[in-house]
Amino acid sequence: MGLREAASRLLEGRHGRLGAAALRAALVDLYEFWLGRAATAAGADAGDPRVALVAVGGLGRRELVPFADLDLVLLHNGHRGVGELAEALWYPLWDAGVGLDHAVRTPGEALSVAAEDLRTALGLLDVRHIAGDPELASRLAGSAREQWRRTARKRLPELAGAARERWERTGEVAQSAEPDLKHGRGGLRDLALLDSLSVAQLVDRPGEEVRAARALLLDVRTELRRELRRGRDVLAAADAGPVAAELGFADRFALARALSGAGRTVAYALDLALRSTVDTPRLFGRRPVRTPLDDGVVLHGEQVALARDAVPAKEPALLLRVAASSARSGKPIAQGTLRTLAAAAPELRTPWPKPARDALTELLGAGEGLVDAVEALDRSGLWARLFPEWGAVRDLPPREPTHAWTVDRHLVRACVEAAGLAGTVSRPDLLLLAALLHDIGKGRGTDHSELGAAIAAQVAHRIGLSEVDAGRVSAVVRHHLLLPHTATRRDIAEPATVHRVATTLDGDVVVLELLHALAIADARATGPGVWTGWKAGLLGELVSRCTADMRGTPPAQEPIEPAHRELIAEAVRSGLGQVRITAEGEVATVLLAVPAAAELLTPAAGVLALNSLEVHAASLGAHDGGRIGVFTASPKFGSLPDQTLLREQFARAVAGGRALAAQLAAKERDYGAAASTAVPRALWFDDEADGADTVVLELRAPDRLGLLHRVAGALREAGAEVRWAKAVTLGGTVVDSFAIAPGSGLPDGEWRGRVERAALLAAAGAPVVRDRPRPE
Template sequence: MSAEQPLSQSAVDTEALQAMLSQAGNDIGAYRQYLSDLQEELRQRFYDEQPVSELVALRSARIDALLRCIWDQFEWGDDIALVAVGGYGRGELHPYSDIDLLILTASDEHSYQDNIERLITLLWDINLDIGHSVRSIEECRQAAIDDITIVTNLMESRTLAGNPALHQQLMAKVGPDKIWPSAEFFRAKWDEQIRRHRKFANTEYNLEPNIKSSPGGLRDIQMIGWVVKRHFGAQSIDELRDRHFLSQEELDTIKDGQDFLWRLRFALHLIAGREEDRLLFDHQRTLARQFGFEDDDNKLAVERFMQKYYRWVQQLGALNDVLMQHFDETILRACEAETILDINPRFRIRNGHIEVTNDKVFEKTPSALMEIFVLMAHMEAIDGVRASTIRLIRNSRHLIDDEFRADPRNKNYFLRLLQAPSRVALNLRRMKRFGVLAKFIPAFGKIVGQMQHDLFHIYSVDAHTLELIKNISRFRYPDMVKVYPMACRIMQRVPKPELLFLAGLFHDIGKGRGGDHSTLGAVDAREFCEYLGLPKRDTNLVAWLVEKHLEMSSVAQRKDIQDPDVIRDFALTVGDQQHLDYLFCLTIADINATNPSLWTSWRASLMRQLYAETRRALRRGLENPVDKQEWIAETQMAAIERLEDYGFTETEIRETWAETGEDYFIREQVDDIVWHCRAIAQRTRPGDSVVLVKEGGLLDHEGATQIFVHTRGRVGLFALLAAALEQLDLNVQDARIYNSGTGYTLDTFYVLDANGESIGDNQDRINQIVAYLKEQLADPNNSAELISRRTPRQMRLFSTPTRTSMATDLNKGHTVLEVITPDRPGLLARIAQIFNKYRVRILNAKIATLGERVEDVFFLSDENNRPIEDPQLCEDIQRAICRELDEQASKSPQ
């Protein structure tokens, strides 16, 4: 059932159509031409901006005429009928929607088998996309008893041809007084909706949403119609307004929202040339142009278009929530005994749900619009909000104005909500769902539904923000300790969690305005904290967190956190333990709320290591930086003591380390140095390559697999190893390259498998890696074998030009190159080949994959182990990388 009845069949000249089609007889070509002309007419009318409600009804009426004409080509009695069911039964057909038919017979003895087979074959031959069933009245009744979907389809059925009395008999047998009483029907359909929503993670904000089945989509509108029809016997959602289940404003929202989604679905069908309900990236940009959106300095056209979509489905989803709860109270719980608990003069709890004591509560006491969320956060006895109160909140949002926001009571209520021991995230989500949060914090309203058109940010900005708040809340749950061990421990000692929630609310609020969103958000956060009347110290902390919320993940993923200078610089940024604790929790919550699938054990280990090293630096005192030579000497002596236990002499050990650079002893753990030295000493023949594989250490890169290679140095070695690891379907996360004066190289790679996990203790897999790498290293003439795999569909759509930047640090003795480019197979090996061409050495590599793109950082030197100081050489290297990667992207298999 639609929100309004579309174009009636009488608006189509059915008699003229019947006459024209009758002349076609059994001419398949004529029927095909008829359907082709119909599709072209629909296309033209749509692009001429004819109302889409008329177009879906027009196709339905034209198909009616075609089917009646074809039906009449066969001999039938009065004991059979052709019935339209489902969406076609409602008279709604988009350009490529299935045409669902029921051939209804009076008895189980199907005496028209030959004619039915010829009919169906003819419909297929003329390229009509039908779904059909052949059932007697009794078979339909039994099937409907067993399957809620069938009874739903039959509710929306109508007779196309044949004896209409059969359909009337059927409807009498499947009515709510015979099967599926309205209460059972509603419960089953609601459970069905819950399962459907769960498939889409219970959010409207999927990157490629399904406009029919995702939360807030067309199915949610249809759900309302089905319940109305089954319970009230109504033919239109309009009757909900007459029964005071809907206001006129809500009814208009449903109708306007359906019209938008119908136009979107109609356009999708035309673009795809088939039935398509998914808003795939392939189509989003095309639709954005068709719907009149254009790029500007702040947002892409596609981002504006998707924001409109997300705002519509959020409104429709919220209305669906209200009505489902209203139906629950009216249909399922109508006869339940009521338990009422008074809270105060404004609110009471009825059967676990909070409600206002009268309809004038918000009008008389506007602050109650904030108070209700505080009560729900602090009172465990409250399970939710009564539907009538939700509607009253929505209808009272206009009361939240400048005067309301200036009221000290409302500021206090908001702070009390953030200070609640639990359910902070849930009630902020309710505030957003009911439209209160965007009114109370107008800047938040601007990011509602705002999407970033990439594969990294899988939620809109507002949904991401509330997901971050939920993650912070999770850090206080005992059952989350195994998932986020360090964050949960730190959260226990955070003195004011409400400051963390405030920083989370504002961390991305500056997006979409142009400029640095962190800086813009920090300004907003400071103003809001001052407005709340927070102490200056707290205000400064929240603003700092917002401004620096990307700093910790950036340092962990893009800088060499084994370098004491990097740690000291970061420690100077955070300043003290409290700032470090708050920033760590905010960062972990932020990364997981951006795209949980990209939160790997590797990234977790980087964050833990950066936190631990920074904490040590803060305890030691920023005025007492680590002395590198002392660090190196301590590491070497610790390793020597361990190796002596295995029978090595100090002289043998130092010979093994001959001319090994200082970085090796700064960046490698003592356990790993001992592991390397023992393996090198124990190799069968001098000169043989050593390949070792093991799990990362307890802290240093826990969760990644460490691969150590000791072999003779040669041109192209790094490219060879990078290509070999990719052939093994391993993703390099970190690479450390140490060249010794003896002609050997010590390379350490940290890798994850294709699923973003470590190899673990899979000995067969470890043996395979060792054998393959040794095989590749055995031939001195072997070169990198670049792989060429099919590029995934989504990544092809985000093929943006490669960007590079290069900077030389004379003090640290290296040059840093950053490469930002779309991800693709063979990427690391291709970059390494360019380094070979320009005789550049790789000292270290930090690999970060963020959705469809990578942000790789390489620490380089020239062939004399000096920083690259020639500006022209730096320019040439960058141009070569951009040219190679962008040309390869254009040629990669599609």
């Protein structure tokens, strides 16, 4: 049986499925047996003192995961036929499809390379004999470790710098929605760095918590590769479910929470190790300089520490001053200080004194330094003393596909972003507290905004805010999604929409400005590409209109723009669909006009989809015998289509000469889009659009090419008149909102049922049923 077939049998579990750890052990045994036999056949006899085959990397550590490359070194002491022997070893591995990183060296050559190349030096710490002379392998292993102990301290800055560059590229394992198990901060590469510092006798061996984190990371990496049948180390959300099931977790979210905790454990352990070895300079007998930072707080060398005269037991706010000083300076809190505070700091009683509130505001407004300061307090149990509610969101994975962080990290990142917006609001202290708490209600199986508002009110009273300010913080948490949802899913030019928002906020302009700033911070802290210029413009316009409404000066209705009148006139004169495109950055405004008797939304949405334009908003209007649609759209990839080509396609579609449904279906097949099993949902909203007979239908469905075209056609066939439409994409889900009015005299309930069924069938991909509503 060949090597590949034997490995495949282990993965498939033909003789009983092995657990992750047992599978790794079996793979190690398999490769050791195969390599030993191949080495003997090639001439690397155990009694020959001139040659030895050794393993480094995963095989050297006995941590071999499926589809891993082998790191092998053929050692020799001047063996003349070592080249032929190497070829006899390497070629069968290549033929078997095994990835191979190989070298042929004498022990002296290996040590010389290690002296210059950090990666080689770290790799040689895992040297393990596979075949040939064991003494030759043992001498290299001992010499490599001794060389590392002698030179490690001088090479630590290089080691730390390389690690930080890697973290910049790969992000973190902890609090990441799709962690890189090997290269991410807190991953398996960082465990290897901890091991190397331990070998150099610069830090103690990792403790039980770190060993448990290593086991989990290895098990997840093993099951991920077994599931995918290829080498991959990034745990995507789509792959996490089967991995979680194999490892006995309730679901992928439970696995994600455990992984986040493991990543935090490893990252924190490595931070402490680097801080004690790399970031703390050797002063050769001189005492570190103590620089005052705040009352009772000093910078001791490169770490934030307690002043000599500080008395933690008598100063409840000292903990917050220490954390704020760390966040402001970007310097870590000394471990001794954290231990002292954990043992001696008294509980802050309700209500907090003003100095404690002021220190909290300083901490939350410190910017990027807040992240590490909160992590240090959280790892020491001190953050939970300040905010016992934090435990419910700690390491809680996001349910929304657009979120890049766990809920607790997202809240901290939102504070960082809010700090940069503090100058735009009249109450930055309330903005920072609302940013910290806006998602605190998640993970409880209920509306997180409502629960979060109640929790925020409790926290606000506990820290000593007035009734008015506590009410404002609670209101901001309760309505933190109101502005972005309204701006992206409703027509903000309609007075009814604006007045509804203003009324919901009880006309409080302070709450409105806080919500505006929080919406920006929330989006920026969610993930890349969530906050866009298009959303910024919509949100700004909505806030401006709401402010005017609250002050009793609603804006006047704007007349139809000259460019719109001109395009409508051209459509009426020619009898053809007309198009005009203007662009600002990546967002385009596409005007499409038709004669009054022609259909507009359905062909427009279809033609834009065929040209890979993602529609964000569409408003429809009529003027002087024609109709116009104003579409806000952006290219999914590439650049905007040629206006002349778009006009020709639209004109043909309006005239019925272009089979849009078939072309969209063909394009969707060409893209190989996977069919979603998610079930579309429809929601109705009354009094959220202008016009006594106008209601809003909100459709939530899996995103697919031409969805707006299909649904618009279905609504038209069901007898609904669409006045405006909005579309927002959330990962693989789209929320399409339509302001519609009935086009027939059917009873309201019957008409809504007909429209809803048509929309849901179209969203699910069923053919549009052309059953026109019966006449009055």
